[in-house]
Amino acid sequence: MGMTITEKILAHNSGQEQIEAGEIVNAKLDGVLANDITAALAIPQLQEMGYEKVFDAERVFFVMDHFVPNSNVNAAMQCKVCRDFARASDLKYFYDVGEMGIEHVLLPEKGHVLPGDVLIGGDSHTCTYGALGAFATGVGSTDLAAGLAKGELWFKVPPSLKFIYEGKLPRYVSGKDLILYTIGQIGVDGALYKAMEFAGAAITELPMDGRFTMCNMAIEAGAKNGIIAPDEITEKYVRMRARRPCQIYTSDADANYEKVYTFDVSALEPQVAVPHLPSNARNISEVKSITLDQVIIGSCTNGRLSDLRAAAALLTGQKVHPYVRTIIIPGSQEVYLQALKEGLIEIFISAGAAVSTPTCGPCFGGHVGVLAAGEVCLSTTNRNFVGRMGHPQSAVYLASPVVAAASAIKGRVASPWEVV
Amino acid sequence: MGKAFVFGDNIDTDLIVPGKYLTLSTPAELATVCMAGLAEDFVLRISEGDIFVAGRNFGCGSSREHAPVSIKAAGVSCVIATSFARIFYRNAINIGLPVLESAGAAAGIREGDEVLVSMEKGLIINQSTDESYTFTAFPKFILEIFQAGGLVDFIKMQHK
Numbered sequence: 001m002g003m004t005i006t007e008k009i010l011a012h013n014s015g016q017e018q019i020e021a022g023e024i025v026n027a028k029l030d031g032v033l034a035n036d037i038t039a040a041l042a043i044p045q046l047q048e049m050g051y052e053k054v055f056d057a058e059r060v061f062f063v064m065d066h067f068v069p070n071s072n073v074n075a076a077m078q079c080k081v082c083r084d085f086a087r088a089s090d091l092k093y094f095y096d097v098g099e100m101g102i103e104h105v106l107l108p109e110k111g112h113v114l115p116g117d118v119l120i121g122g123d124s125h126t127c128t129y130g131a132l133g134a135f136a137t138g139v140g141s142t143d144l145a146a147g148l149a150k151g152e153l154w155f156k157v158p159p160s161l162k163f164i165y166e167g168k169l170p171r172y173v174s175g176k177d178l179i180l181y182t183i184g185q186i187g188v189d190g191a192l193y194k195a196m197e198f199a200g201a202a203i204t205e206l207p208m209d210g211r212f213t214m215c216n217m218a219i220e221a222g223a224k225n226g227i228i229a230p231d232e233i234t235e236k237y238v239r240m241r242a243r244r245p246c247q248i249y250t251s252d253a254d255a256n257y258e259k260v261y262t263f264d265v266s267a268l269e270p271q272v273a274v275p276h277l278p279s280n281a282r283n284i285s286e287v288k289s290i291t292l293d294q295v296i297i298g299s300c301t302n303g304r305l306s307d308l309r310a311a312a313a314l315l316t317g318q319k320v321h322p323y324v325r326t327i328i329i330p331g332s333q334e335v336y337l338q339a340l341k342e343g344l345i346e347i348f349i350s351a352g353a354a355v356s357t358p359t360c361g362p363c364f365g366g367h368v369g370v371l372a373a374g375e376v377c378l379s380t381t382n383r384n385f386v387g388r389m390g391h392p393q394s395a396v397y398l399a400s401p402v403v404a405a406a407s408a409i410k411g412r413v414a415s416p417w418e419v420v
Numbered sequence: 421m422g423k424a425f426v427f428g429d430n431i432d433t434d435l436i437v438p439g440k441y442l443t444l445s446t447p448a449e450l451a452t453v454c455m456a457g458l459a460e461d462f463v464l465r466i467s468e469g470d471i472f473v474a475g476r477n478f479g480c481g482s483s484r485e486h487a488p489v490s491i492k493a494a495g496v497s498c499v500i501a502t503s504f505a506r507i508f509y510r511n512a513i514n515i516g517l518p519v520l521e522s523a524g525a526a527a528g529i530r531e532g533d534e535v536l537v538s539m540e541k542g543l544i545i546n547q548s549t550d551e552s553y554t555f556t557a558f559p560k561f562i563l564e565i566f567q568a569g570g571l572v573d574f575i576k577m578q579h580k
Contacts, residue, residue, distance in 0.1 A: 048572050049572055050575075066442070067443060072443065123482075139483060140515075141485040150575070192503060219507075222506065364434070365434075383432075386432075387457050388434050388439070
């Protein structure tokens with residue numbers, strides 16, 4: 001029996017020739033990630049387990065990105081726990097203010113995660129790295145502590161679902177639209193405990209940034225991991241960044257899939273997920289009467305350079321609506337600097353948008369754009385749960401950067417075609 | 421034994437512990453904000469031993485272990501649901517909060533029912549209606565972690 005890419009990676013890292021869905025394996029970890037919220041919980045647990053140091057100071061990545069730059073005293077205290085531990089443990093890769101980006105934008109950019117890796121992260125969106133052909137999954141702080149201690153962790157091998165996207169994506173339709181559409185089709189538990197493998201002509205044509213966006217939101221369908229087989233686009237991305245060898249895996253032709261979905265996306269409209277679940281995906285033509293108070297462009301889902309370029313293309317020479325607070329957050333210092341060099345930051349500021357240093361802040365209702373009761377935000381982030389970005393009576397609509405830019409201009413949910 | 425709180429499908433971790441409370445980290449602090457996304461003072465309704473009952477995909481969303489820690493620290497003895505989101509499920513086991521999958525119990529138990537759970541027999545008894553339900557037994561591997569008192573103690577034992 002052939003194996004899927006997910007099975008092959010887990011087999012390799014657990015020292016086995018052949019594994020199948022449902023088996024429990026103990027796998028070696030190529031990387032362990034934590035942020036200021038989850039590391040703060042894991043550090044005392046690690047010490048409780050009897051470990052003062054991590055398994056490998058060059059395979060652990062701490063990124064201070066959630067309540068950073070520190071939003072209040074509690075956040076500062078929490079980050080201090082991480083900072084003190086990182087220094088005491090000689091962590092080679094500790095990313096703090098000035099260097100840090102949003103973890104899932106930063107790690108691939110720095111070459112810390114490569115095709116064929118097994119990586120866990122104390123953050124549910126760790127599944128982002130599947131876009132590189134790695135097995136990456138989010139864990140809680142106890143599993144995180146175990147991974148930090150031992151450099152290995154047990155996994156139940158997930159069954160795989162295959163999603164084949166046929167056709168050529170229309171203009172202004174992106175990876176974000178593909179994944180929102182997919183979650184809309186299968187629901188927020190449609191891939192519970194499973195691997196979501198993305199393939200097909202539209203994926204072959206999809207740039208790396210769009211692939212990161214798709215794998216990032218696999219968790220919003222309940223998946224354990226999202227994954228895309230590496231190809232020339234992946235190799236080109238990795239070649240510039242990798243500082244160690246990596247292993248390319250692809251699924252066998254006779255690999256076992258629990259289900260195969262085929263979508264023709266050649267006429268797909270931009271998608272908007274209406275409150276309060278990411279699975280409430282609608283065609284944009286169905287939701288255009290919604291008035292907005294805030295627009296966020298950024299996050300681990302859509303804070304990459306091509307996201308900012310797409311937004312800037314629509315905002316050039318335009319003004320955002322006077323009632324819409326528009327906040328744009330580059331996902332990393334590299335993204336920020338490149339956006340600056342390309343003139344994108346000037347376009348945003350001239351359009352009346354605020355530009356922030358990288359942070360997860362508004363996405364989880366932490367800081368930098370928290371909503372009041374009754375307010376409505378359109379955001380390029382990943383979750384629109386009740387109260388996600390602030391008051392329980394606020395509302396969040398999820399969409400792509402071009403829809404966000406068009407909506408910021410119009411003051412309501414708008415299609416990019418309305419402003420070009 | 422305890423009284424049941426009944427929730428619907430897709431109870432997410434932002435409802436259990438809203439993002440603004442993620443600067444809290446001790447169980448005692450997290451207990452005070454249990455289910456604060458539904459009602460800020462929800463914790464006041466909970467008595468020691470009470471049981472949460474929910475539909476599909478309980479605990480979806482973030483990986484925050486704050487969510488199961490908060491539920492456990494608030495005095496809830498177990499969560500029964502039709503299904504659980506996978507990170508929450510594993511986190512709950514790791515911190516020693518029993519999470520029981522039983523579609524029958526999730527459908528049959530009503531708010532305020534007195535519910536008794538036998539982990540050993542794999543049985544959920546609704547004492548208010550005299551109905552009983554079985555739940556999916558834990559595999560041996562997980563039971564070993566339970567027997568050690570959670571993953572931290574499990575690793576501690578291995579490390580010695």
